[in-house]
Amino acid sequence: MNFHFTPIATDGAARAGLLHTAHGTVETPVFMPVGTAGTVKAMTADAVRSTGASIILGNTYHLMLRPGADRIEALGGLHRFADWPGPILTDSGGFQIMSLGALRTLDADGVTFRSHLDGSKHRLTPEIAVHLQDQFDSTITMVLDECTKFPSTYAETETSMALSMRWAARARAAFRPRDGYALFGIVQGGIFHDLRARSAAALIDIGFDGYAIGGLAVGEGQSAMFDVLDATVPHLPPTHPRYLMGVGTPDDLLGGVARGVDMFDCVMPTRAGRTARAYTSRGVLNLRNARHAADPAPIDPACGCPACTKHSRAYLHHLFRASEMLGPMLLTWHNITYYQSLMRGLRTAIQSRTLAAHAASLRAAWQPLAP
Numbered sequence: 001m002n003f004h005f006t007p008i009a010t011d012g013a014a015r016a017g018l019l020h021t022a023h024g025t026v027e028t029p030v031f032m033p034v035g036t037a038g039t040v041k042a043m044t045a046d047a048v049r050s051t052g053a054s055i056i057l058g059n060t061y062h063l064m065l066r067p068g069a070d071r072i073e074a075l076g077g078l079h080r081f082a083d084w085p086g087p088i089l090t091d092s093g094g095f096q097i098m099s100l101g102a103l104r105t106l107d108a109d110g111v112t113f114r115s116h117l118d119g120s121k122h123r124l125t126p127e128i129a130v131h132l133q134d135q136f137d138s139t140i141t142m143v144l145d146e147c148t149k150f151p152s153t154y155a156e157t158e159t160s161m162a163l164s165m166r167w168a169a170r171a172r173a174a175f176r177p178r179d180g181y182a183l184f185g186i187v188q189g190g191i192f193h194d195l196r197a198r199s200a201a202a203l204i205d206i207g208f209d210g211y212a213i214g215g216l217a218v219g220e221g222q223s224a225m226f227d228v229l230d231a232t233v234p235h236l237p238p239t240h241p242r243y244l245m246g247v248g249t250p251d252d253l254l255g256g257v258a259r260g261v262d263m264f265d266c267v268m269p270t271r272a273g274r275t276a277r278a279y280t281s282r283g284v285l286n287l288r289n290a291r292h293a294a295d296p297a298p299i300d301p302a303c304g305c306p307a308c309t310k311h312s313r314a315y316l317h318h319l320f321r322a323s324e325m326l327g328p329m330l331l332t333w334h335n336i337t338y339y340q341s342l343m344r345g346l347r348t349a350i351q352s353r354t355l356a357a358h359a360a361s362l363r364a365a366w367q368p369l370a371p
């Protein structure tokens with residue numbers, strides 16, 4: 001079975017489809033919970049599955065340093081190691097290396113960096129990044145790219161994008177094709193629309209199984225991000241999946257889906273779950289807030305997760321005040337459940353061609369975060 005994408009419905013630029021992989025089929029548009037170090041933090045794999053999540057993400061940077069790719073490979077790959085037989089997408093490691101700043105040196109061939117754990121020296125090239133993800137047995141491998149810093153000038157962005165395109169060609173050559181496995185290229189080019197178009201054309205010329213849009217949600221703001229999507233998505237082939245990396249808030253997801261993006265990942269719902277913030281159908285709640293201290297109501301009456309069906313806001317408030325680990329566990333469960341139900345609603349709306357009205361009613365119900 002080849003890795004392939006089947007569109008099943010469209011509504012404007014938005015589309016619903018099926019992603020067929022060696023490890024199962026994924027309904028799109030899809031949100032992928034982030035399992036940085038082989039676990040979606042504070043969640044068992046069964047709990048993640050119970051939210052409806054069908055594909056998770058792993059971070060090559062963290063996994064290569066600890067426990068190491070050789071160890072994961074020897075233990076049967078990431079699917080077995082993490083009890084996730086379903087599809088797994090791994091990033092290339094580039095983003096973490098770049099965001100850990102001072103510890104790295106970039107050259108034309110790759111990047112040398114020191115571990116944030118023990119200071120040990122490591123090297124990542126386009127070929128090594130592909131090989132590590134092969135050792136993990138990643139369903140979807142991402143090419144190594146240079147995450148252009150924001151802000152950057154046009155000339156800096158052009159040079160960086162061109163380097164990423166040379167690396168993308170090397171990753172393609174290094175990738176070992178297997179049935180149901182995929183290699184995705186990453187469109188770069190910062191906020192410059194012509195560079196995005198050139199990057200997309202360069203990647204299509206190389207030929208990938210899917211196309212990601214990288215280098216966004218790095219400080220450019222939502223409207224600039226949406227402008228880049230408007231300028232990029234029309235250059236991507238309608239036959240292939242599109243993945244917006246590292247995005248985002250529920251409102252970002254609505255905007256991305258409406259512009260034709262199929263796949264998203266972000267640490268927001270999991271990170272928020274550990275810091276007492278709940279995403280709900282009425283907006284964001286901070287469960288540490290004193291106004292929840294005696295509230296018997298659930299976090300979100302519309303939600304079917306254990307935090308909402310078994311517990312009150314007052315209980316969650318108490319858990320966070322008492323620094324009980326069940327607080328982050330329950331609230332992460334809730335937030336992932338909310339993100340999955342949000343995406344399910346968008347898929348249904350696309351199929352009934354009511355996405356614009358559905359998105360408007362979601363936005364109208366979200367209230368600003370109370371103090």
Ligand SMILES: [Zn+2]
Pocket residue numbers: 299300303304305306307308309333334335337
């Ligand atoms: Zn819930």
